[in-house]
Each structure stands twice: as structure tokens, then as C-alpha cells.
Amino acid sequence: DNVKEVAHQITKVLGFRMHTPTAYTFLRRYLRKVGWTQESFSFANYLIELAVMNNGFSNYTPQAIAAAATVLSRQYTLQGIGYQNIRCWKTKLLQCACVDVATELAPCTARLSRLHAAEHGRAYRFVNKKYMWRGLHVVANIKPNPPADAAHFAAYLSSEEATITDPKVFSKGLMCTPEDGLSQDMGSPRQ
Numbered sequence: 001d002n003v004k005e006v007a008h009q010i011t012k013v014l015g016f017r018m019h020t021p022t023a024y025t026f027l028r029r030y031l032r033k034v035g036w037t038q039e040s041f042s043f044a045n046y047l048i049e050l051a052v053m054n055n056g057f058s059n060y061t062p063q064a065i066a067a068a069a070t071v072l073s074r075q076y077t078l079q080g081i082g083y084q085n086i087r088c089w090k091t092k093l094l095q096c097a098c099v100d101v102a103t104e105l106a107p108c109t110a111r112l113s114r115l116h117a118a119e120h121g122r123a124y125r126f127v128n129k130k131y132m133w134r135g136l137h138v139v140a141n142i143k144p145n146p147p148a149d150a151a152h153f154a155a156y157l158s159s160e161e162a163t164i165t166d167p168k169v170f171s172k173g174l175m176c177t178p179e180d181g182l183s184q185d186m187g188s189p190r191q
Contacts, residue, residue, distance in 0.1 A: 023065040023066045025066075026062050030093055033086075033092045035085065035086035044066075047073070050112075063099050072113060076145065101154055101157050102150075106154035109153040110153055113153075116144045
């Protein structure tokens with residue numbers, strides 16, 4: 001009863017301006033940290049929309065889904081998805097996402113990779129139709145990379161630049177802060 005009363009008081013003071021962060025909310029944070037372009041943002045959004053419409057992702061947190069979409073959006077440079085060259089982007093993503101690579105992020109990334117391959121070319125699905133629009137950079141047309149397993153993504157995310165030599169980094173529980181612009185517009189990317 002005490003918890004309910006406190007929750008009611010908080011809701012009354014905030015006037016229902018609270019919301020649960022979604023994968024989209026986290027995606028905006030992550031892409032801001034790791035460098036983005038309009039194309040990478042559209043592609044990552046496309047992947048998230050595929051994921052939220054697939055019940056196989058109900059076991060993953062919004063943080064993991066957004067981080068997986070961020071990782072995959074940087075895997076498609078040969079297909080025209082650009083990104084900003086941000087030093088140590090993997091480290092920044094892992095610090096911000098606070099998800100376990102081996103048990104959450106790598107399996108989610110592998111599943112999202114497989115989902116992208118399975119959904120490619122299904123023009124009758126609304127999400128594919130939506131992301132065929134020029135304003136969204138026609139990212140539904142991007143041919144999927146061959147899906148990789150979780151071990152591939154765990155190794156990729158643990159590669160040289162993602163290795164954090166200071167074990168205190170994760171013990172501090174570093175997370176994205178409001179100063180990272182969660183409530184602000186993403187601004188303009190560098191093209």
C-alpha cells in the first residue's frame with residue numbers, strides 16, 4: 001500500500017509525463033554516442049520495427065534490441081549505409097547500453113540479423129513498404145549480410161577497440177545521462 005501511495009504521489013506531481021523508454025528511445029541515445037547518418041538512423045529504425053513486430057524478441061530488453069540495431073547498422077557500409085567515424089564506438093555503445101554481450105547483446109544481434117534476412121524482399125509487409133520510401137532512404141531494399149551466430153557478434157564486440165582495460169568502467173555503472181540529449185532532438189548528422 002505504501003508503494004502504491006508513493007507511486008500515486010509521483011504520478012500526480014509529474015502529471016503523467018512519465019513513460020517507459022522504448023527501443024527507439026535507446027536507439028537515439030546509442031546512435032548519438034557512436035556516430036550516425038540519416039541512412040544509418042533509418043536502417044536501425046527499420047531493424048527495430050522488424051523486431052518489435054516479431055514475438056521472438058519479447059525476451060530481449062529495449063536496450064538490447066536498440067544496441068543490436070546499432071551494431072548491425074554499422075555492418076552495411078558496402079550497401080551504402082554510412083556512419084561517422086567515432087573512435088572507440090563499440091566501447092561507448094557497451095558503456096551506454098549496460099547489457100551483457102555474451103548473454104543478451106550478441107544473441108539479440110544474431111537473431112536480428114536472421115530476421116533481416118528472412119524479411120528481406122517481403123514487399124507486402126507494411127514495415128517493408130514504409131522503408132521503401134525515399135525519405136527513409138529505401139533501406140528495405142538493402143540486401144542482408146549473411147546472418148552470423150551469437151559467437152561471431154560476441155567476438156566482434158569484444159575485438160580490440162571494444163576491450164576496456166579499466167575494470168572500474170563497468171563497476172561504475174556508466175549509463176547515458178539526460179545530458180546525452182534523451183529529451184532533445186537528435187540534431188543534424190554530419191553527412
